[in-house]
Amino acid sequence: MKKQGGLLILRLMFVALLVLGSYASALAAEKESALSTNISGELDKAFEKALQGYGMTVEGWPEGKVSSEIPPYQWGTVVNSGGTEEEYTILVETNREELQKYLTGLEELEWYVEHDRDYPSARLGNIELHFKFNSKTMLQISVYVQELGEWPADEMPAEITRPEKGLLLGVDILHMDDEGNQYFISIDYDGLEEQDVTEYLLQYVELGWRGDEYMVFKDIEWNGAMFEASIEPYYDMGTVSFSVNLFRKP
Structure with missing residues (x-):
């Protein structure tokens, strides 16, 4: 009987230790959660206060x-904003679920949205929108x-024309060497469907390319010399870039 009583006491002590351990773990987790929330809140306030120094x-x-x-x-609360016409920053107290609702709404309005987990964009x-959480909320x-860009007709070969549809974002002309033997031209457009791009390139085929x-491809005359020209489209985040390469022929 004494042996059985001793075993019973040991079992009760073991159960008590388990209960106390679970309670201590739960208490520690609760304190850690509260501390994390407090830190996140303080970071939000500090970040907002710091940006006020930049006119926000x-x-x-x-x-x-x-x-x-x-x-x-x-959703949430827009707490601060500021910037220029070209770059503007908006701070919102919200969460990731509410942000997903906003991104879905943008897609319904025909924005092009990239659903990156950490850095989504539209x-x-x-107009470009970039999203990131500086803290949890x-x-x-x-x-x-x-x-918006303008078509540089005076700087472009006459045989390379602008698409009739879409929105011209810009044209970059790069001189790849000092002798004028090689040029790279990037023509950036928004609002072109894949069919629009196909029709644009096939127009060149109809003209003998x-x-x-x-x-x-085609050999064209430009700046008093013959160049081997090529045009190829690339798709990037809802926009289309037409890459034009020009190589001077010997």
């Missing part, structure tokens, strides 16, 4: 300061507005 003092959605093409963020025409929306809807 607009509370609520910055209507009239950003393009009307950007729908207001309807584009419409010459502080979302930073960075708005970038790109100046070799190739197909993926790439076209």
